[in-house]
Amino acid sequence: MAGSNIMCQIIYHPDYKKYDLGPSHPFNPVRAEIVLDFLNRTGCLKEPLKPEPVSALELTVVHDESYIHIVETVSCGENLQNAEDYGLGNLDNPIVKGMADGARLQIGGTVLGARLLIENKFNKVLQLGGGFHHAHRNFAAGFCIYNDLALAIKEMIKKGWHIAYLDLDVHHGDGVQEIFYSDENVMTISIHESGEYLFPGTGWLHELGNSMGRSLKLNVPLEPFTEGGSYLEIIDGIVEPALKWFKPDALIVQAGADAHFSDPLADLMLTTQDFEKAYRRVIELVDQYCNGKVLFTLGGGYSITATPRIWIILYLILFGLKIPDKLPEDWRIYWQEKIKKELPEFLHDSVPSFKPIPRKIEIEKHNRELIQRLMDAVALYWI
Amino acid sequence: MIIKEIMKTDLTSISPETKLSDAYSIMHKKNIRHLPILEKNKLIGIVTDRDLRLSTSRLAKHPFEPEEAVKKIMSHPVQTTHPSDPIESAAQLMRELRIGCLPVIEENQIVGMVTITDMLDALLLLTGVHRPSGRLDVRLSNRSGELARLTSLLAELKVNIHSILTYPEKDKTIRLVLRIGTIEMRVIAEAICNAGFEVIWPVQISCVK
Numbered sequence: 001m002a003g004s005n006i007m008c009q010i011i012y013h014p015d016y017k018k019y020d021l022g023p024s025h026p027f028n029p030v031r032a033e034i035v036l037d038f039l040n041r042t043g044c045l046k047e048p049l050k051p052e053p054v055s056a057l058e059l060t061v062v063h064d065e066s067y068i069h070i071v072e073t074v075s076c077g078e079n080l081q082n083a084e085d086y087g088l089g090n091l092d093n094p095i096v097k098g099m100a101d102g103a104r105l106q107i108g109g110t111v112l113g114a115r116l117l118i119e120n121k122f123n124k125v126l127q128l129g130g131g132f133h134h135a136h137r138n139f140a141a142g143f144c145i146y147n148d149l150a151l152a153i154k155e156m157i158k159k160g161w162h163i164a165y166l167d168l169d170v171h172h173g174d175g176v177q178e179i180f181y182s183d184e185n186v187m188t189i190s191i192h193e194s195g196e197y198l199f200p201g202t203g204w205l206h207e208l209g210n211s212m213g214r215s216l217k218l219n220v221p222l223e224p225f226t227e228g229g230s231y232l233e234i235i236d237g238i239v240e241p242a243l244k245w246f247k248p249d250a251l252i253v254q255a256g257a258d259a260h261f262s263d264p265l266a267d268l269m270l271t272t273q274d275f276e277k278a279y280r281r282v283i284e285l286v287d288q289y290c291n292g293k294v295l296f297t298l299g300g301g302y303s304i305t306a307t308p309r310i311w312i313i314l315y316l317i318l319f320g321l322k323i324p325d326k327l328p329e330d331w332r333i334y335w336q337e338k339i340k341k342e343l344p345e346f347l348h349d350s351v352p353s354f355k356p357i358p359r360k361i362e363i364e365k366h367n368r369e370l371i372q373r374l375m376d377a378v379a380l381y382w383i
Numbered sequence: 384m385i386i387k388e389i390m391k392t393d394l395t396s397i398s399p400e401t402k403l404s405d406a407y408s409i410m411h412k413k414n415i416r417h418l419p420i421l422e423k424n425k426l427i428g429i430v431t432d433r434d435l436r437l438s439t440s441r442l443a444k445h446p447f448e449p450e451e452a453v454k455k456i457m458s459h460p461v462q463t464t465h466p467s468d469p470i471e472s473a474a475q476l477m478r479e480l481r482i483g484c485l486p487v488i489e490e491n492q493i494v495g496m497v498t499i500t501d502m503l504d505a506l507l508l509l510t511g512v513h514r515p516s517g518r519l520d521v522r523l524s525n526r527s528g529e530l531a532r533l534t535s536l537l538a539e540l541k542v543n544i545h546s547i548l549t550y551p552e553k554d555k556t557i558r559l560v561l562r563i564g565t566i567e568m569r570v571i572a573e574a575i576c577n578a579g580f581e582v583i584w585p586v587q588i589s590c591v592k
Contacts, residue, residue: 091540092567195512198517200566201518265567
């Protein structure tokens with residue numbers, strides 16, 4: 001069964017785990033390993049392509065040289081007084097020896113994904129790493145030091161392509177948006193929990209882009225406790241018309257899984273069933289409006305028992321494989337032991353997954369108004 | 384924050400003899416709504432776009448003509464502020480008198496202007512998000528040392544505070560909204576809750592209460 005769909009490819013390197021910010025840090029490289037091991041045991045895994053790391057020089061397309069120098073220096077174990085000015089050495093972005101190498105390898109994976117699409121080798125690519133959307137031009141934030149997504153987008157617009165970027169992570173994709181805020185070749189769409197309540201505090205409706213990039217940067221700041229039904233309405237009400245109008249040459253999706261109800265860092269209420277519907281819908285839109293080309297990366301997702309299941313579902317959908325009900329027993333036993341947490345018996349969440357949300361109707365109404373307000377705001381430009 | 388930090392110093396002024404039509408075209412060209420009127424370098428009046436429009440309107444009983452001097456319609460004496468005044472006192476004055484602008488006077492000379500727009504910019508600067516950060520909303524009892532206890536706890540946890548806003552609540556407690564530089568807000572909120580603070584946001588954190 002593996003490799004039955006020759007237009008799909010997966011990218012991974014065992015050394016991705018060198019981007020490890022410490023045992024208690026939520027950005028845990030074991031998440032991708034759990035996914036791979038599932039696919040391997042069930043015979044679904046296509047042999048991943050192994051990327052090369054990008055060089056520090058290649059990063060200058062996106063990051064300031066002075067910032068790259070700081071990151072590379074502290075990553076070698078040298079102490080720098082001013083590292084904190086660049087967002088390094090705090091709770092979110094601790095300084096860990098070798099982190100720059102691990103990051104550059106994962107950046108290489110996302111860039112490889114972009115090249116596979118450009119060279120027409122594959123149409124649908126899943127990079128089992130990357131998604132560092134909070135990395136800014138000259139500072140680190142929110143677990144991210146280098147911005148793989150921005151580098152991959154640069155790689156593609158260099159070829160004259162128009163790129164749409166869809167950020168499904170529960171946090172606003174601020175780094176990517178900032179880097180392309182005035183760029184007419186790049187549309188960014190971020191669906192996230194409102195900055196009023198969640199990191200990084202930006203991603204408001206009125207952030208529409210500057211100069212030639214105006215109306216190409218879209219933000220949907222959802223209410224806390226938004227559920228799947230309302231989330232899917234956003235995809236239909238905003239993502240579809242946006243892609244239909246912009247008609248990009250390819251779509252890049254940051255598939256953070258932290259909008260799941262069990263995520264410890266955020267407050268949206270999606271179930272694995274909702275993620276399945278969202279992924280299927282996005283792939284439909286890719287085939288309809290994005291030339292059939294899509295690159296998925298990972299991202300946030302800090303519930304160690306839910307995140308791997310969500311990304312397994314993403315892989316199976318992308319490769320056109322059947323989604324099984326039950327999780328393999330040997331896989332469960334092996335990983336329960338490793339992560340010291342109980343894994344559920346089934347791939348999908350049990351239903352109902354949580355107690356009814358008291359403000360549900362109000363939340364849905366609020367989110368629908370977001371669709372209307374955003375569409376009104378861009379109507380003047382989208383002609 | 385004081386007036387000096389937010390005032391505009393790039394001034395456009397007119398004389399009392401300036402024609403209404405000229406005052407109008409200066410406002411139009413510079414995209415401004417207020418013009419201070421100077422005589423021998425002293426501020427003697429002020430005119431707004433509204434003054435011009437109302438005084439020359441065909442709907443007025445005795446409309447002024449475009450050629451008439453601005454001194455006939457200017458407001459005077461002028462309400463002013465000082466560069467070292469706190470912005471909140473200027474805001475209060477503007478609110479009380481229902482005016483949109485205050486010339487800034489130092490040693491009898493006009494040195495700047497503040498408008499409602501500058502006040503909004505100041506508000507955005509005070510409440511805005513300038514670095515990626517998460518929101519922590521805490522209720523404090525109104526006694527000394529509480530804020531110090533909270534901030535030293537944050538320092539111990541190695542998180543940087545980007546902004547602090549406080550406002551009084553009805554029941555004599557103080558609401559404190561902090562923007563702090565972390566994506567892992569729950570961990571921080573739990574530690575704060577465990578230290579005996581009442582956390583309003585994020586909700587549903589599990590701490591020993």
